[in-house]
Amino acid sequence: MTLTVRPVRRTPHADAWVRVVEALGGVVTSRDGDRVDLALGHGRVAVIRADESAAELGFEAPDLFAVAAECERNGLATVSAGGRLEVTGPDGLRVHVDERPDAAPPRGADAALSTLPLWYSPDVAGAAGVLSRLGLSVRIASHTGDWVDFVAPGGGLVAAHGADRPSVQISFEYDGDVRALAERLSARGLTASVVDENYGLTVRVPDPDGGGDIFVNQVQTDLHGFRRAGA
Numbered sequence: 001m002t003l004t005v006r007p008v009r010r011t012p013h014a015d016a017w018v019r020v021v022e023a024l025g026g027v028v029t030s031r032d033g034d035r036v037d038l039a040l041g042h043g044r045v046a047v048i049r050a051d052e053s054a055a056e057l058g059f060e061a062p063d064l065f066a067v068a069a070e071c072e073r074n075g076l077a078t079v080s081a082g083g084r085l086e087v088t089g090p091d092g093l094r095v096h097v098d099e100r101p102d103a104a105p106p107r108g109a110d111a112a113l114s115t116l117p118l119w120y121s122p123d124v125a126g127a128a129g130v131l132s133r134l135g136l137s138v139r140i141a142s143h144t145g146d147w148v149d150f151v152a153p154g155g156g157l158v159a160a161h162g163a164d165r166p167s168v169q170i171s172f173e174y175d176g177d178v179r180a181l182a183e184r185l186s187a188r189g190l191t192a193s194v195v196d197e198n199y200g201l202t203v204r205v206p207d208p209d210g211g212g213d214i215f216v217n218q219v220q221t222d223l224h225g226f227r228r229a230g231a
Contacts, residue, residue: 002061002062002102002153002154003059003060003061003067003097003134003135003136003152003153003154004043004044004059004060004061004100004152004154004155004156005043005044005059005115005117005152005154005155005156005157005158006037006043006044006045006046006058006059006060006098006115006156007045007046007055007056007057007058007115007117007168007170008045008046008047008048008055008056008058009045009046009047009048009053009054009055009056009170010048010049010050010052010053010054010055010056011047011048011049011050011053011208011209012049012050012051012052012053012209013053013208013209014034014036014047014048014049014050016208017047017208017209018036018038018047019188019190020190020205020208020214021038021040021045021047022038023184023185023188023190024040024110024113024172024174024181024185024216025040025041025109025110025112025113026038026039026040026045026109026110026113027039027106027107027108027109029044029106034048034049034050035047035048035049036048039106039109040106040109040110040113040114040115040155040156040172041106041109041110041111041112041113041114042111042113042114042115042155042156042157043114043115043152043155043156043157044060044115044155044156045115045170046058053209055117055167055168055169055170056094056096056168057093057095057096057117057119057158057168058095058096058097058098059095059096059097059098059134059152060097060098060099060100060154061097061098061099061100061154062099062100062101062102063099064080064083064084064085064097064099067085067097067134068080068085070135071085071087071133071134074133075133076130076133076134083098083099084096084097084098084099085097087130087134089119089121089123089126089127089130089166090123090126090127090129090130091121091122091123091126091127091165091166092166093119093121093127093166093167093168095119095130095134097134110176112174112175112176113172113173113174114155114156114157114172114173114174114175115156115157115170115172116149116156116157116158116159116171116172116173116217117158117159117168117169117170117171118158118159118160118161118168118169118170118171119131119158119159119160119161119166119168120161120162120163120165120166120167120168120169121160121161121162121163121166122162122163122164122165122166124145124146124147124148124160124161124162125145127160127166128148128150128160131148131150131158131160132150135152135153136150136151136152136153136158137150137151137153137229138150138229139151139157139228139229140220140223140226140227140228140229141226141227141229142225142226143225143226143227144225145162146161146162147159147160147161147162147226148160157173169215170214171214171215171216171217172214172215172216172217173216173217173218173219174203174216174217174218174219175219178194178201178202178203178216178218179194179201181203181216182194182203185203185205190205191205191206192204192205197217198222198225199217199220199222199226200217200218200219200220200221200222201218202215202216202217202218203215203216204216
């Protein structure tokens with residue numbers, strides 16, 4: 001299965017969200033009514049105008065039949081409707097896969113930028129099991145078991161992260177100078193700050209919907225408390 005990570009952000013501030021993703025280094029590939037699709041260096045993001053803000057964990061694949069067959073072999077139940085497959089995680093979160101033909105690498109997208117949606121869950125092992133059976137590969141996991149992140153074969157990253165209840169947060173990863181990225185965002189009229197987290201630097205940009213920040217993590221190099229797959 002060649003899945004590409006493509007989370008969805010529903011928002012009453014769609015134009016502002018598109019502006020943020022473009023400033024980060026994404027490029028618009030299509031506009032269809034209230035929906036805008038953007039390609040990143042690795043992975044994609046869809047922004048949909050809606051009355052209320054919400055995030056969904058989604059993927060794209062060129063062949064849904066192949067995805068469904070692989071899920072069946074891996075013991076993962078799917079529901080098919082309208083050109084989409086849905087999988088329900090053990091915590092009740094719904095994950096979808098839409099059919100999309102293979103696309104050429106996007107022109108103009110920042111190759112250092114990856115989508116990194118977070119699947120918050122009280123059952124991190126269960127969420128990680130779904131992602132693994134969807135064909136993603138573990139990259140880094142915490143020793144405590146509250147973080148496991150994955151690489152999709154078609155591009156993009158996903159992390160399962162411990163929380164009291166299931167939800168999705170759209171975030172990003174940057175394989176480059178995050179301070180320069182923050183300066184670029186500021187030059188485009190956006191508010192951006194750099195915070196030194198335990199695992200590395202993070203750029204924070206206010207969410208246009210309010211209530212928090214959009215996180216852009218520097219690629220993690222400090223593995224204290226974590227292990228890399230195969231290590």
